[in-house]
Amino acid sequence: MTTILVTGGTGTLGRLVTERLRADGREVRVLSRHTQPYAVDLREGGSGLDAAAEGVDTIVHCASTPRGGDERAATNLVAAARRAQVGHLVYISIVGVDRVPFGYYRTKHTVERLIEESGLGWTVLRTTQFHDLLVQLFQGLAKSPVMPLPAGVRDQPIEVREVAARLAELATGAPVGRTDDMGGPEVRTFKSLAQAYLAATGRRRLLTNVPLWGAAYRGFRDGGHLAPDQAVGKGTFEEYLERRFGRR
Known part of the structure; x- marks a missing residue:
């Protein structure tokens, strides 16, 4: 039976990938910093990582953090995968990592290149932002009576369950390199998304558009993080909000 290792397997995406693979009858190992028997900090590597990769056919690399x-972590993972002769490494990335000069995006792009140059069979899937990331952002912005929004920026949020299903599909197939991007069903203004969030949570806030500065802001304003030609997602932001907060 094929054995699949999911890094970040207890996170928002990794947990759903693990559930989907197991529901399909796959043997799955979960790697995270605090989950036995494969409690490993990828940034440290070591014998625990080698043990997790031993006998694995495919690795789905979901572990990631904007904190650095x-x-x-990717360098250590690739080295362990080589030693274990893993046949396929699947990586989840973000639409626009090669177009928007934002620090976290640059890091994700560097990890893509590390994987592409690893000598392993590889697949990279880029998607737009998950719905829950927008909610986290709006929760922070809504702490003030006046809710500032980046002027001229749109977004195309996608349902994380759909991304998990696609990753599980890719993990059980042969390496394909850069596969088609996945975008959410709608490209929306930040104002319309914020209004949907406020309505779903029963809050009242004054919305104001704030022009920002810098190359990263210009990249977002120009839509470098969007995939309008790959709007393959089905679940809308409002459907996510209703599921999370209930109907109002």
Whole structure:
């Protein structure tokens, strides 16, 4: 039976990938910093990582953090995969990592290149942002009576369950390199998304558009993080909000 290792297997995406693979009858190992028997910090590597990769056919690399360390983690993971002769490494990335000069995006792009140059069979899937990331952003912005929004920026959020299903499909197939991007069903203004969030949570806030500065802001304003030609997602932001907060 094929054995699949999911890094970040207890996170928002990794947990759903694990559930989907197991529901399909796959043997899955979950790697995270605090989950036995494969409690491993990828940034440190070591014998625990080698044990997790031993006998594995495919690795789905979902572990990531904007707080830093992704490049070191990927380097350690690739080295362990080589030693274990893993046949397929699947990586989840973000639409626009090669177009928007934002720090976290640059890191994700570097990890893509590490995987492409690893000598392993590889697949990279880029998607637009998950619905829950927008909610996290709006929760922070809504702490003030006036809710500032980046002027001129749109977004195309996607349902994380759909991404998990696609990753599980890719993990059980042969390496394909850069596969088609996945975008959410709608490209929306930040104002319309914020209004949907406020309606779903029963809050009242004054919305104001704030022009920002810098190359990263210009990249987002120009839509470098969007995939309008790959709007393959089905679940809308409003459907996610209703599921999370209930109907109002």
